[in-house]
Amino acid sequence: MKHYVAVPLALAALSSAAQAGGLDRTGQSIDILFENGNYAEFSIGRADPSLNGRDEVLFNPARSPSGNVAQAFNQAGAGFKLDINDRLSFAMIYDQPWGSDISYAPANANPLTPGSALLGGTQAFAESDAITGLLRYKFNDRFSLHGGLRWQQVEGNITLNGAAYGALSGYSVKIERDRALGWVAGAAYEIPDIALRVALTYNSEIEHEFRTTESLNPAINTTTTTKTPQSVNLDFQTGIAPNTLLMGGIRWADHSETKLRPSLAGVDLIDLEDSTTFSLGVARRFNENWSGSILFELEEASDDNLVSPLAPTNGYQSVAIGLQYTQDKLKISGGIRYTKLGSAFAETGTPDVARAGFTGSDAVSFGFKVGYYF
Numbered sequence: 001m002k003h004y005v006a007v008p009l010a011l012a013a014l015s016s017a018a019q020a021g022g023l024d025r026t027g028q029s030i031d032i033l034f035e036n037g038n039y040a041e042f043s044i045g046r047a048d049p050s051l052n053g054r055d056e057v058l059f060n061p062a063r064s065p066s067g068n069v070a071q072a073f074n075q076a077g078a079g080f081k082l083d084i085n086d087r088l089s090f091a092m093i094y095d096q097p098w099g100s101d102i103s104y105a106p107a108n109a110n111p112l113t114p115g116s117a118l119l120g121g122t123q124a125f126a127e128s129d130a131i132t133g134l135l136r137y138k139f140n141d142r143f144s145l146h147g148g149l150r151w152q153q154v155e156g157n158i159t160l161n162g163a164a165y166g167a168l169s170g171y172s173v174k175i176e177r178d179r180a181l182g183w184v185a186g187a188a189y190e191i192p193d194i195a196l197r198v199a200l201t202y203n204s205e206i207e208h209e210f211r212t213t214e215s216l217n218p219a220i221n222t223t224t225t226t227k228t229p230q231s232v233n234l235d236f237q238t239g240i241a242p243n244t245l246l247m248g249g250i251r252w253a254d255h256s257e258t259k260l261r262p263s264l265a266g267v268d269l270i271d272l273e274d275s276t277t278f279s280l281g282v283a284r285r286f287n288e289n290w291s292g293s294i295l296f297e298l299e300e301a302s303d304d305n306l307v308s309p310l311a312p313t314n315g316y317q318s319v320a321i322g323l324q325y326t327q328d329k330l331k332i333s334g335g336i337r338y339t340k341l342g343s344a345f346a347e348t349g350t351p352d353v354a355r356a357g358f359t360g361s362d363a364v365s366f367g368f369k370v371g372y373y374f
Contacts (some may be wrong), residue, residue, distance in 0.1 A: 267311030
């Protein structure tokens, strides 16, 4: 049988402006669990999205520009994997799976660059941290099961402002940090001789009960329940020639179940569509030290291009290029990614019609990762 040499992937350091639909930023990868031997890694990345829109002429004949409503953000990740024995291994993963950095400039804040008259002053900021502990049991060289627990914390704040929100203009809610548990389960099939691996992983939804402070003159303290979505990742790789690896995956996330309806607001502040993301790429080892990779990704756009002003995109296409250097027990990788974000129209449900249009949106992101075998 012809043997294939597995190629280390150089793309894992990348953060993304739109890894998947809605608030999803990391895709919840568990690739570290399949590293050979004991291993630790740290990664950092930055994404710089550009989301420029204009008010719709039906409600604002001047079509005031919104400016870039998306703020640049950083991503960090870390993890380690230990072999307990020949069959059982353990991994701990830290990531920042969910987030939002949206801010519309206030209307007429600068006469040279007036903000949106319909949505000016609207903001949404959210951040999260997750720690996932996983066990993997190998029945033989080909079949294994993996699973574990995910601890997650989320916090944020939202402000609604502008004529499009009617009586809700000026409303804000502070979402206090909440911590909750979820779980992960999956299976993998491998043929080591040809570097084949197919892994299926289910991530459970995680429900949070937030302490919230709502303000619409006056402020009140409330409790608001929401959940981050369940998801399924199907990842594969296989050698297609010596030193060459074909890789790809499909991710489905149940974003439509992520609702946030504080009692004073009385409406869903987060209202997203489910997402399905496809990826396909090739990695190539050039010599014993250097390897490179290219990965294409597509998230299907929803048939309904009316979206929340807090996430004014609809699907995306991206290409990422990575390079990795390996020396003894150390590997250093980095990459850059360009994402073309799908056009969309922001609506507030008051009524359910377009208030602003976003076209020509894109993002550039880059990342860096250091890994060490011990």
